[in-house]
Amino acid sequence: MKEIADLLKASSYTTIMTGAGMSTESGLPDFRSQQGLWQKYDPVKMASTEAMRSNRSAFVSFYQKRIEALQSVSPNDGHILLSEWERNGLVQQIITQNVDNLHQEAGSRLVSELHGSLAALRCDECGKKEDTSRYVRAEIKCPSCSGLLRPDIVLFGEILPSRALEDAEKAALQSDLFIVMGTSLTVAPASYFPQDAKQNGASLVIINESETELDYLADYLFTGHSISETIRLINAHL
Structure with missing residues (x-):
């Protein structure tokens, strides 16, 4: 060393x-090992732009759990x-x-x-940042424009x-x-x-x-x- x-x-x-x-x-778990997160969840169904729009309840629940997990580490x-x-x-x-x-x-x-970071949310419509506590409280609508709040991270399918x-x-x-x-x-x-x-x-x-x-x-x-x-x-x- x-x-x-x-x-x-x-x-x-x-x-x-x-x-x-x-x-x-x-x-925190990793993603690609035998015990990783993607062994338990399909990222396309939980962590993609497609999931956010067509499987919204599962998407929100998945990220609620991840945000809550970060509060204890x-x-x-x-x-x-x-x-x-x-x-x-x-x-x-x-x-x-x-x-x-x-x-x-x-x-x-x-x-x-x-x-990106799970330390913040952003509105998928207007881009305004919001505190992650809204997700924990299951508040998924932007208070400014009523657009969908999402984690401020890069999802599968995004650049x-x-x-x-x-x-x-x-x-x-x-x-x-x-x-x-x-x-x-x-x-x-x-x-x-x-x-x-x-x-x-x-x-x-x-x-x-x-x-x-x-x-x-x-x-x-x-x-x-x-x-x-x-x-x-x-x-x-x-």
Whole structure:
């Protein structure tokens, strides 16, 4: 782990990219493992634009449960240490596929949320943001225009937010160190960013519980390791 700590200290621009495995130690399920959320639910029927319009009651119920689950979890040690690295100038950008807002709750500010956030609702008609407590109370109509309130996230069938995508692309190309944590790298365009960074000369570190699609590109590979524990071990050498 000392080598990774040395890379962090020497790097002028470090990007961290996180996926669902970053938050499993906070008590949230991932999506694609054998115990993942998509093993229990069909994402097309629960988490798509089609579901929102044609299967509305199931859609709302699914996201009520996810929003309620977030109220009982907190950032884990990994989230907290990453925020400390940011404050100490060791991390210049976090790209996350997660919608749980735990990086921000831990204190991170330089976060690009590729898939949006469950920390807010927005009206599908007028775009106005609303507090998630409305969903918990089963209030699904916009108070301004009576349009449908929905989580402020990217659903299956939607494109990623352009600002987050642009920030992530820019960070990947600026990086001289790119660290992947807790994602299998199977979903594009997120899987492109480590490749862009590597092709542009960055050192690539991959830390994940299971093998990823880009393990062959990694300069340093940690498979089968707890994300938080690996971060703690690196931090011990900083």
